Amino acid sequence: MNGNEDKQTSFEIAVVVSKQKEERGSDDCVEVLVLELKKIGLIVDRVLGLYEEFIKIAAPLEVLGRAAAELEIKKPTHIGMDLQFEWDEDDAFVRQPDGSLFSWCERFRCFTHLIYGIVNKRESVIILTYQNTEIKWKPGESLLEKLESEGIVKQVFPLHDEAKRKELLRTWALNWKDLTRQPIDEIYTYFGTKIATYFAFLGMYTRWMFFPAAFGLTLQLVDFGLWQLFMLPIFFMFVILWGVMFIQFWKRKNSALLARWQISYTTGLDTGFKYSDKERSSLQSQVEHTKRMGADKTREKAAFQRDEWLGHLLRFRNDAVVISSIICLQLPFELAFAHLYELVASDIMKFGLTAIYLFTIQYLTKLGGKVSVKLIKYEKNKSSESRADSLIYKVFGLYFMQSYIGVFYHALLHRNFTTLKQVLTQRLIVSQVFENLLENSIPYLKYSYKKYRAVHKKKHENGSSKGKVQVTSRVEKEYLKPSYSASIGDELEDGLFDDFLEMALQFGMIMMFACAFPLAFCFAALNNITEIRTDALKLLAMLKRPIPRASATIGAWLNIFQFLIVMSICTNCVLLVCLYDQEGKWKVEPGLAAILVMEHLLLLIKFGFSKFVPEEPAWVKAKRIKNAAQAQDMCSKQLLRSISGEKKRE
């Protein structure tokens, strides 16, 4: 109950409100907000900034614990079962790696529940004032939501923990000599599961990358004489084996991480066994709905099956729309650009063309992202993570075409490996180094500009004579920093989307053209070593602290990596044919080609179909989940008492 927990009472959430100039009465809405926050047991600290006032919030452990009990958060206990949290029986629950009771993700959820849970409990409307305007706080309405909709509360964001941040900067972001080693447990404690999983993946990916990088370098430097002819196919085999093993061992590592972080493991990691409470209750209401509809079981089953297949159908329709629009709209566009680029002779024209192209794809990608988000709204995805996964698949299709079709055009048109190598080098080195720089400098520039503008404006208002207007408070500086957001929009994904996308595109580039350019693995390895540290730096120093996400797998990206491996088997075969058949002797007749295409299509269907139709019918799954939840609810309290009793006796 003490020791470790005392440390947690640092300020973790900030509410930003506009600064007011006049004196304020007791019915001022900001004053009421602060009063109400204090009333529910939160510790409040108010800081004045240049234009905003910052309400920093901290919570004693007990307040968080009671909120967790209200939210009915399920937490792992010492006997390995997830049970509903109860404040009085907190000894029964497993502690975090750093000794605290709640993870950052759970704390954030409790905070949100607490501050958005301030409602008008009286029967009548309470009149609040804000700079002479009246605000009507209706009974049962959340105060914070009301103030947000009125524009008085500008933002609610999680605060960095200065001590931990500095520690992480020292041991992680600036600790270059560790190469791929990272303090994953500390990252998990500070940023939550999803971001820690990303860095664990990035670290393992980079570590594994050393093997093909060494092989690639050897191929480049050593002359194998007679064996030279066989080295490329051997390299190809090696690289594919490497990729397959990497993915499988990552899955093992992921489940080991889940075990370490005490997250209850279910064999189907993403099959949604671990529902959040909201989703479970919606499922249960669905179950009850169908029960009310007809008491007999067959009708219930039929309802579930109808629902399941409707979901599949909607998903299928959306995927068909996305895929056909990529093929019918994007593919011709990309090919047209690649072709035009070939035709144009002068360098200036080429430069202009590239500029126009870059501008257009920026716009197209944004459009594609928006369309995808709209489409996903019509899908029946059960959790927000599965919605995010659905978005990732759709948007990745776009990026896939964009990144690789041009390279392919060059490879197949010219059958010239030297130019292909040039294109690849250019893409890999220039774009990746450039991106790494941009990734870090843009947030800093944004922050600097915002700070400069705020200070400048203030100076102007105060009259130019008085100097020394500065952004001094830490919370205001954090407020001015950009948030960790995705380039395709904030609705379903955060900045992890861009980081994963970068990694996946790199993986595709080096794997799919492995035979053409073995040295690429070296560049990628070097790039990834810097990527680890610059991403860490970005998260720790350049951006606001990101909102933690509960998912502890890399989700859709795993399937994308696997897809890229299969693709690279096919593309490398094509490349090898081009390489060894430069005289065009091996004529592939249309009949044979058609049969080969058909075979590959069927293989794809064979291995892809299981993704489309799940093994477990929805009604079986619903029954299982209902049963498991029922069992846990029934024995939860009894179990808890006996477990915590046992613990105390120890």
Place this chain on the structure above:
Amino acid sequence: MNGNEDKQTSFEIAVVVSKQKEERGSDDCVEVLVLELKKIGLIVDRVLGLYEEFIKIAAPLEVLGRAAAELEIKKPTHIGMDLQFEWDEDDAFVRQPDGSLFSWCERFRCFTHLIYGIVNKRESVIILTYQNTEIKWKPGESLLEKLESEGIVKQVFPLHDEAKRKELLRTWALNWKDLTRQPIDEIYTYFGTKIATYFAFLGMYTRWMFFPAAFGLTLQLVDFGLWQLFMLPIFFMFVILWGVMFIQFWKRKNSALLARWQISYTTGLDTGFKYSDKERSSLQSQVEHTKRMGADKTREKAAFQRDEWLGHLLRFRNDAVVISSIICLQLPFELAFAHLYELVASDIMKFGLTAIYLFTIQYLTKLGGKVSVKLIKYEKNKSSESRADSLIYKVFGLYFMQSYIGVFYHALLHRNFTTLKQVLTQRLIVSQVFENLLENSIPYLKYSYKKYRAVHKKKHENGSSKGKVQVTSRVEKEYLKPSYSASIGDELEDGLFDDFLEMALQFGMIMMFACAFPLAFCFAALNNITEIRTDALKLLAMLKRPIPRASATIGAWLNIFQFLIVMSICTNCVLLVCLYDQEGKWKVEPGLAAILVMEHLLLLIKFGFSKFVPEEPAWVKAKRIKNAAQAQDMCSKQLLRSISGEKKRE
């Protein structure tokens, strides 16, 4: 407690002992056995046969219940959680579809536990007599095991339930007009999960077979004119799609069946979450062993990992041995036979050659089975079902080569589809009809011969004058019937092996040569309709009642079916190339061919590797299982009381 349960006191187990002629004292071992059986509450009925005496055993529900509680059998409760059975709280547990408390599989386990659990509880050796010889029953020794080792107890086998058997004969085995419909729940009640799963699979397979059969028939009968050229590839696509969908929908059906039979579902059906008690305790002792070894967790983890990888290594070594011996020994033999068969001109020689061949492969298959069983003993398979699966993979490799390599030889050598069709027709119709006949007549002939010999011998002994020596008692007739055993030996598999093997070989034959002979699906459909009823007849009328098996999936056969689908994609491509390229114009250069082979190999590795390295490390799995078991043990009693209390209040 009554009504339904009274019915269960029919005789379900028979113990066969040699008949004795003399009068017997009270220390006669058979008398003691009967006395002890009665003492533990079993109902015993003794029947005299020609040479044997039959002790029929029945058990009141309470005796079984207490045995189940002793065995700590886990059973599903009304709240959906599996809990240890307790006799006093039997209301908490879910009933079987027919209203009884225990399934046949559970009853059999209790019976075995009861009758083999009769031990000498005294301090000293008890002297029993058997026809003047003395038998020393040592303290703590099982009486039945002792008598079995002395040869006095000849056999212990489960008895048919006459009423249910007749009912099933009427509604199932002789109910031809239902085509593929079967009373699966009744089969489950009578034969247990594994056999019911087999028939459910066979039924669904036959039902689905109608679609390609109809397509195949259309192809045969209708002339498509110009489209004729395209019909075969379309048929090929259709058949592969059909196979893929069939397998996926079978998985769904299987999980629906598990839900119906109240068998707790785990997403990884065969990942061994549902350990039998014995296996779980062995796992726990392993866990404790590693704990004793070193208290620190990292060493425990390392021990688990060593253990896991050693298991993989042993498995890999064995598989390598089997595969290499198939390729190096069996393949040349099969090719040599196929080649010789071509060379030999006269029909008599051909006939002789085939006879020698058939004789040799019989011997080779037996040998292969024995070697496989020996090899499997050195593997670290956790449960008897996974040992059986390992055997199935190994032996199927043998049968695969045997069945298909000859056909392939013909197909590729002659490139003549007419002879290929002849070979296929011959194999499909002749062998399958023949096999179906044999399958049913051999057990009957065996039974008749045994009966005849027994009666004849008896007559001879009694002197030829007295007539009317007959096998009259039902139990003796059943004793004379053959048991449901596999052709490759009884150690790990029962007769289901042969039934599944037949189905898998048929599936391979029709799928892999689909393009050469679309009509095959018709023959297969017709064959399977009869197969359902003849298999049912065999089980109900020709054989002893089989010993029930707990597994409720088709196990290794599912993967074999999936493998056959992938194989058939490749083989049909080859067939299509042969068909459309009869002039040999499409020259495939060695370079291109090598690249294609490499590509397919890599695709195989890509999709096969996940089978080799599991996603979840062994130590994570052990921890999960330990946790789950611990939780259940802790709350089991409390939960039980509250659930059964609730039920009573209803």
